[in-house]
Amino acid sequence: MVGPLIPMGVIPETWNNVIALLLGAGFGFSLEASGFSSSRKIMGTFFGYDFVVLRVFFTAAITAMTGIIYFDYMGWMDASMLYINPYYVMSAIIGGIIMGFGFALGGFCPGTSFTGVAIGKIDAMFFSAGLFIGVFIFSELYPLFEGIYNSRNLGGVKIYDLLGMRETVFGFLLILAAIGMFYGATFVEKKVKKVEY
Amino acid sequence: MEKLKRDGTFYINPYLGGVLLGLVLFSTYYITGRGLGASGAVKSTVVTAVHAVAPVHADNNKYYSKFLGDEGSPMNNWLVFEVIGVLVGGFLSGTLYGRLKFKTEHSPKITSRKRLVAAIIGGILFGVGSQFARGCTSGAALSGMAVLSASGIITMMAIFGSAYVFSWIFKKLWI
Numbered sequence: 154m155v156g157p158l159i160p161m162g163v164i165p166e167t168w169n170n171v172i173a174l175l176l177g178a179g180f181g182f183s184l185e186a187s188g189f190s191s192s193r194k195i196m197g198t199f200f201g202y203d204f205v206v207l208r209v210f211f212t213a214a215i216t217a218m219t220g221i222i223y224f225d226y227m228g229w230m231d232a233s234m235l236y237i238n239p240y241y242v243m244s245a246i247i248g249g250i251i252m253g254f255g256f257a258l259g260g261f262c263p264g265t266s267f268t269g270v271a272i273g274k275i276d277a278m279f280f281s282a283g284l285f286i287g288v289f290i291f292s293e294l295y296p297l298f299e300g301i302y303n304s305r306n307l308g309g310v311k312i313y314d315l316l317g318m319r320e321t322v323f324g325f326l327l328i329l330a331a332i333g334m335f336y337g338a339t340f341v342e343k344k345v346k347k348v349e350y
Numbered sequence: 351m352e353k354l355k356r357d358g359t360f361y362i363n364p365y366l367g368g369v370l371l372g373l374v375l376f377s378t379y380y381i382t383g384r385g386l387g388a389s390g391a392v393k394s395t396v397v398t399a400v401h402a403v404a405p406v407h408a409d410n411n412k413y414y415s416k417f418l419g420d421e422g423s424p425m426n427n428w429l430v431f432e433v434i435g436v437l438v439g440g441f442l443s444g445t446l447y448g449r450l451k452f453k454t455e456h457s458p459k460i461t462s463r464k465r466l467v468a469a470i471i472g473g474i475l476f477g478v479g480s481q482f483a484r485g486c487t488s489g490a491a492l493s494g495m496a497v498l499s500a501s502g503i504i505t506m507m508a509i510f511g512s513a514y515v516f517s518w519i520f521k522k523l524w525i
Contacts, residue, residue, distance in 0.1 A: 174435040176374060176377060177435020179373075180374050180375075183370040185443035186362045186443040205367075209364050212365050212369055214492060216368065245490075248508070255471075255473065257472070258472035264388035264486070271441040275452060284480075287479075288480070289396050292414055298482070312503045
């Protein structure tokens with residue numbers, strides 16, 4: 154079965170929502186079980202007392218990346234059919250900075266706040282409510298942002314093409330960088346005073 | 351086998367958690383051709399709600415109208431079902447490890463009230479930012495990194511870089 158299965162027509166579209174529920178459940182379970190339903194555990198990454206976010210995030214990214222490169226190489230999946238978010242230089246950076254600001258105040262990102270909601274965290278419920286308000290504000294004020302939102306579109310460009318590298322070389326360097334960060338994280342955790350939460 | 355700790359203090363090994371999450375993300379790409387997401391479900395809900403309350407306004411707004419297709423509502427969206435799944439999966443894990451409890455988590459240096467105000471403002475900012483970046487930590491950063499997209503990696507660096515700076519400015523909220 155050559156993937157991606159739904160775009161290839163291997164699995165009929167009618168199964169789409171059932172699959173979405175199942176994959177979402179796996180997503181929610183891995184986030185909650187790793188501790189992402191706790192804002193103070195998440196924020197540990199920025200203060201150095203708990204690097205769970207760094208470890209989970211980069212392990213997940215390199216696991217999925219390796220799987221995709223391997224399946225594409227073996228001919229089990231046509232990676233050129235995968236959706237790539239277009240790179241709008243300005244809005245990607247501005248959006249990221251605004252999200253980082255929200256992260257520091259709220260202690261969650263959208264996915265993690267939903268797992269907090271699922272186990273009864275009231276702060277996560279307030280954060281999630283804020284998300285709806287934020288999307289509404291952006292939409293209503295869209296004419297003001299439209300210029301930035303649509304400026305400098307580089308399309309679905311890959312980072313290794315932008316850097317003039319081969320995909321596998323970049324992937325390998327990313328794995329090395331992740332392992333380096335994991336060692337660094339353990340080193341910093343030992344130096345930083347424990348925070349009870 | 352060791353007895354499962356159910357007092358809410360047990361978390362799985364972060365590298366195991368990362369591999370699990372990575373396999374879920376990989377499976378999502380393999381099956382659907384797209385990555386995971388979270389803020390997209392919020393957007394679909396907002397678009398649907400505004401369209402239900404003020405259909406003419408939604409049709410005239412250039413942003414909402416991007417997502418209002420001809421056939422039916424944007425609620426019928428993959429990400430909405432996926433996020434319902436996230437709630438189910440989070441609930442299952444919380445049940446398994448004994449973490450189901452209504453609670454406002456905050457630093458001992460601030461009141462619950464202050465924590466909730468910061469949480470809602472943080473949520474608003476995250477909502478706005480995720481629209482600029484065409485996705486949040488899940489849809490833009492994590493899913494983008496799995497396919498090594500430039501937008502994913504740049505957005506990831508912007509989120510974590512900015513969060514690092516701002517978290518030290520608002521240190522009192524946390525430690």
